[in-house]
Amino acid sequence: MLENEEIEEPTIKPVKEIFQTFFKSYSAVTGLIILIGIAVMGFIGPIFYPTDPFDMVWMPFSPPGADGFLLGTDYLGRDILSQIINGARVSIAIGFSAALVSCFIGVGIGSFAGFYGGWVEETLMRITEFFQVLPTLLFAMVIVALFGSSVLSITLAIGAVSWASVARITRSEFLRIKELDFVLASRSSGSNNMALIFKVILPNAAAPIIVQSALLVGAAITFEAGLAFLGLSDPNVISWGQVIGSNRVYILDATYTVTFPGVAIFITVLAISLVGDGLNDALNPKLRSR
Amino acid sequence: MLLVLLVVVVLNFLMLHLAPGDIADTIAQTMGGADEQDMAELRKQYGLDQPFFIQLFNYVVRVALLDFGHSHFYNLPVFDLIMERFPATLLLVFSAQILSLFVGILLGVYAAQNPNGLSSLFVNMFSLFGYAAPVFWTGILLLIAFSLHIPIFPVSGMRDITIESGNFFVHFFDVLRHLFLPMITLASIFFAYYSRLCRASMLEVLGADFVRTAKAKGLSKKDVLLKHALKNSLSPVITFAGLSFSAVVSGAILVETVYSWPGLGTLAFNSIISRDTPVLLGILIFSTLMVTVGNLLTDLTLKALDPRIKI
Numbered sequence: 001m002l003e004n005e006e007i008e009e010p011t012i013k014p015v016k017e018i019f020q021t022f023f024k025s026y027s028a029v030t031g032l033i034i035l036i037g038i039a040v041m042g043f044i045g046p047i048f049y050p051t052d053p054f055d056m057v058w059m060p061f062s063p064p065g066a067d068g069f070l071l072g073t074d075y076l077g078r079d080i081l082s083q084i085i086n087g088a089r090v091s092i093a094i095g096f097s098a099a100l101v102s103c104f105i106g107v108g109i110g111s112f113a114g115f116y117g118g119w120v121e122e123t124l125m126r127i128t129e130f131f132q133v134l135p136t137l138l139f140a141m142v143i144v145a146l147f148g149s150s151v152l153s154i155t156l157a158i159g160a161v162s163w164a165s166v167a168r169i170t171r172s173e174f175l176r177i178k179e180l181d182f183v184l185a186s187r188s189s190g191s192n193n194m195a196l197i198f199k200v201i202l203p204n205a206a207a208p209i210i211v212q213s214a215l216l217v218g219a220a221i222t223f224e225a226g227l228a229f230l231g232l233s234d235p236n237v238i239s240w241g242q243v244i245g246s247n248r249v250y251i252l253d254a255t256y257t258v259t260f261p262g263v264a265i266f267i268t269v270l271a272i273s274l275v276g277d278g279l280n281d282a283l284n285p286k287l288r289s290r
Numbered sequence: 291m292l293l294v295l296l297v298v299v300v301l302n303f304l305m306l307h308l309a310p311g312d313i314a315d316t317i318a319q320t321m322g323g324a325d326e327q328d329m330a331e332l333r334k335q336y337g338l339d340q341p342f343f344i345q346l347f348n349y350v351v352r353v354a355l356l357d358f359g360h361s362h363f364y365n366l367p368v369f370d371l372i373m374e375r376f377p378a379t380l381l382l383v384f385s386a387q388i389l390s391l392f393v394g395i396l397l398g399v400y401a402a403q404n405p406n407g408l409s410s411l412f413v414n415m416f417s418l419f420g421y422a423a424p425v426f427w428t429g430i431l432l433l434i435a436f437s438l439h440i441p442i443f444p445v446s447g448m449r450d451i452t453i454e455s456g457n458f459f460v461h462f463f464d465v466l467r468h469l470f471l472p473m474i475t476l477a478s479i480f481f482a483y484y485s486r487l488c489r490a491s492m493l494e495v496l497g498a499d500f501v502r503t504a505k506a507k508g509l510s511k512k513d514v515l516l517k518h519a520l521k522n523s524l525s526p527v528i529t530f531a532g533l534s535f536s537a538v539v540s541g542a543i544l545v546e547t548v549y550s551w552p553g554l555g556t557l558a559f560n561s562i563i564s565r566d567t568p569v570l571l572g573i574l575i576f577s578t579l580m581v582t583v584g585n586l587l588t589d590l591t592l593k594a595l596d597p598r599i600k601i
Contacts, residue, residue: 130294130297132533132536133294133535133536133578133581133582133585134298134536134578134581135536135539135540135543135574135577135578135581136536136537136540137539137540137541137543137544138539138540138543138558138570138573138574138577139574141543141558141562141570142302142305142570142571142574143305145562145565145567145570146305146306146309146567147308147309218421218422222422222424225424225426225427226424226425226426226540226544229424229426229544229547230543230544230547230558230559230562231559231562231563232562241424241426244426244427244430245426248430248548251430251433251434251438252438255434258427258430259431262423262424262427262430262431265422265423265424265427266422266423266424266427267422269421269422269423269424270418270421270422273418273421273422
């Protein structure tokens with residue numbers, strides 16, 4: 001393809017240029033604005049809309065708009081708008097922290113595998129392959145079912161099962177970069193292995209890892225929603241998946257009780273995906289054609 | 291492959307071991323409490339007083355002999371319970387995977403001929419949708435649309451129990467009618483990915499020299515596309531399909547729960563509600579087995595497509 005014949009650009013572009021490319025893309029900026037809006041809604045919204053999502057405020061199955069409840073009430077007469085506002089906090093928090101956890105594990109395993117090679121690589125990549133074969137949702141279900149469904153255990157469970165892609169990307173970047181001259185230069189000027197891994201190679205491998213982690217945030221949010229849908233969510237906090245799961249039986253009477261939380265998940269993940277694409281374009285100019 | 295299964299079994303044991311509480315606690319709770327001596331007796335009965343590695347070894351041996359423990363909710367051996375549900379999940383997973391591959395490749399090939407046209411836009415839009423929409427939500431929406439508002443398809447289950455007699459075809463179409471919505475739901479995530487990948491890889495292959503040669507030779511457009519280009523562009527799609535197998539199984543769990551499809555997913559859902567841990571662990575082992583078999587099939591397909599690949 002034509003794009004591949006272009007002159008190879010350096011992987012790290014000046015920060016300013018990255019921001020410029022990112023903010024030039026309408027879809028990425030839209031995604032970012034939506035995402036910030038949802039986060040603000042989740043963290044500050046309850047101050048302006050103080051209805052407790054667990055409170056029974058009205059009759060069950062009051063349709064949207066009627067009786068002063070914009071999105072109606074659910075099977076227990078709880079305000080769905082309030083559930084969506086408060087659910088945003090949980091989804092965003094779990095999504096980002098679970099992605100952070102898998103980023104840590106993935107970068108750790110991938111960088112060591114790529115840097116050291118040999119049996120270290122062999123062993124670590126075997127473990128990674130294993131986590132790719134494992135049906136992740138089931139594994140997370142087992143963890144949450146056995147260790148209790150708190151926000152912390154759910155976050156750790158999601159993080160612990162979804163790092164394989166990060167590890168593979170990190171490893172392949174390390175394999176490529178460790179052969180480059182500047183690494184040799186750094187080594188000959190006396191850097192030890194840890195410094196080489198974390199200070200020399202990792203910053204240069206960051207771009208694809210950041211993009212992949214952005215996608216992981218979206219995946220973690222749907223993952224959490226799936227667990228909550230199955231009834232494995234922290235009973236003390238409201239979450240979008242949980243709202244869908246608990247109202248599922250009543251779709252005959254009240255379609256809207258599952259529609260709105262689903263739309264919320266959809267929009268959030270879509271926004272993250274748009275931001276991810278924007279980051280990809282800004283950070284990896286060579287991959288833009290994909 | 292066996293190694294993977296062994297690791298899952300060991301991991302299962304570790305999680306059981308590390309989790310707060312053990313079988314003795316559960317039994318004591320249901321009995322309404324027990325004193326120290328009874329607890330020790332119970333632990334001895336279940337081999338929990340043995341050293342860690344002996345317990346682990348015993349567990350692995352038991353699983354190898356297909357003894358996955360006993361479901362206290364259904365009061366049946368876990369293995370029997372799983373075997374009863376396994377075919378339904380197998381049917382759903384493989385039919386969804388094959389359907390999404392087929393449609394995805396078809397759409398990808400079509401879109402690749404017109405890289406900036408409507409069909410390419412459609413492929414990109416749909417892959418965004420597949421990524422962002424949670425599969426259980428898509429399932430519920432389809433259910434509302436095509437079972438409740440326009441009742442074409444049944445709401446749940448796998449068979450119509452009112453059909454008792456009838457030949458093979460009657461039953462076949464009955465299952466097919468029940469399968470349709472779950473299959474479409476599950477396939478909707480993956481066919482988007484496949485079509486996008488197929489489009490990209492097809493575009494790359496269409497620019498290659500051998501395609502130009504084939505065109506210069508005077509082959510028809512159809513022959514160039516289907517015989518030369520498609521075969522060479524399939525391997526990334528198939529590879530990705532293999533990697534997606536575990537995601538398909540995960541998706542199947544949610545889809546089955548939505549449609550009450552009588553497979554491992556609904557069983558897992560029920561065993562969470564009834565805190566039936568042995569069943570959940572057994573399902574984990576079985577679905578890992580399913581994924582590894584799926585991967586093996588993928589490798590064989592890849593080899594058939596490209597003889598240069600060695601397994």
